[in-house]
Amino acid sequence: GDSVTQMEGPVTLSEEAFLTINCTYTATGYPSLFWYVQYPGEGLQLLLKATKADDKGSNKGFEATYRKETTSFHLEKGSVQVSDSAVYFCALKDTGGFKTIFGAGTRLFVKA
Amino acid sequence: DGGITQSPKYLFRKEGQNVTLSCEQNLNHDAMYWYRQDPGQGLRLIYYSQIVNDFQKGDIAEGYSVSREKKESFPLTVTSAQKNPTAFYLCASSIMLAGSGELFFGEGSRLTVL
Numbered sequence: 001g002d003s004v005t006q007m008e009g010p011v012t013l014s015e016e017a018f019l020t021i022n023c024t025y026t027a028t029g030y031p032s033l034f035w036y037v038q039y040p041g042e043g044l045q046l047l048l049k050a051t052k053a054d055d056k057g058s059n060k061g062f063e064a065t066y067r068k069e070t071t072s073f074h075l076e077k078g079s080v081q082v083s084d085s086a087v088y089f090c091a092l093k094d095t096g097g098f099k100t101i102f103g104a105g106t107r108l109f110v111k112a
Numbered sequence: 113d114g115g116i117t118q119s120p121k122y123l124f125r126k127e128g129q130n131v132t133l134s135c136e137q138n139l140n141h142d143a144m145y146w147y148r149q150d151p152g153q154g155l156r157l158i159y160y161s162q163i164v165n166d167f168q169k170g171d172i173a174e175g176y177s178v179s180r181e182k183k184e185s186f187p188l189t190v191t192s193a194q195k196n197p198t199a200f201y202l203c204a205s206s207i208m209l210a211g212s213g214e215l216f217f218g219e220g221s222r223l224t225v226l
Contacts, residue, residue, distance in 0.1 A: 004154075034214060036215075036217075041219075041220075042206075042219050042220065043116075043202050043204075043218050043219045043220045044155075044217045045116075045217065046214045046215070046216075047215055049158065049212075051212045071205070080159035089155070092187035093212060095210065095211055095212045096210065097210070098143075098160065098162070098209045098210060099157060099160075099170075100215055101156045102154035103154055104116065104152065104154045105152075105153075105154060112157055
C-alpha cells in the first residue's frame with residue numbers, strides 16, 4: 001500500500017541555519033503531496049502542497065519540489081527562525097482515494 | 113472566521129467510562145475525519161464521513177463510534193472497549209472525500225485515562 005517515510009528527529013539547528021527534512025513516498029497512483037506543521041499543543045495546519053510532478057510548493061520561506069523520479073518531496077528553508085520550532089509531517093493523498101497518509105513526523109528545534 | 117472547533121481540549125476519564133469528543137465545522141465541507149495521534153507516531157485514521165448519515169471505518173475503528181446527523185458535526189465516542197484510549201485526537205475536514213484537497217484540522221482533544 002501507499003506509504004510515507006520521513007527522516008527521524010529531532011533535528012536541532014541554530015537560528016538562520018539551512019533546513020532540510022527528507023521525505024520519500026511509495027504510491028501506486030499519482031498522489032498529491034503535502035507538508036503539514038504542528039505547533040505545540042495544536043492541531044496540524046497545511047504548510048504547502050504539490051499536486052503533480054515537478055511542481056514546487058512554497059509558503060513562509062519553506063519549499064518542496066515533487067520529484068517523481070526519486071519519489072521524494074523534501075522540505076527546505078534557507079534560514080530558520082526560533083518560531084519554526086514545531087513538528088513537520090509529510091503526507092500524500094491519492095486523488096482517486098479518500099485517505100491522507102502521514103509520515104511519522106519530524107520534530108524541529110531551533111535555538112536562538 | 114471559518115474553522116473547526118473541537119471540545120473539550122482536555123478530558124480525563126476513568127476506566128470503563130464512555131466519553132464523547134465534539135467536532136463542529138463551519139467551512140461547509142462535505143468530508144470529515146477523526147485521527148488519533150500518539151507520541152512519535154504519525155496520524156492514524158479512526159473514522160471518516162463523506163455525507164450526512166454515512167460514515168466508514170478507518171484503520172483503527174475498534175472501540176470507537178461516530179455519528180453524522182448534521183453536515184457541520186461529527187462527534188466521536190471513545191467507548192470502554194477501547195483498550196488504550198489515552199491519546200491526542202484530531203478532527204479534520206476537507207471539501208470532498210476524493211481529489212487533491214488538503215485537510216483542515218481542529219486544535220485537538222487530549223484524552224487521559226486515569
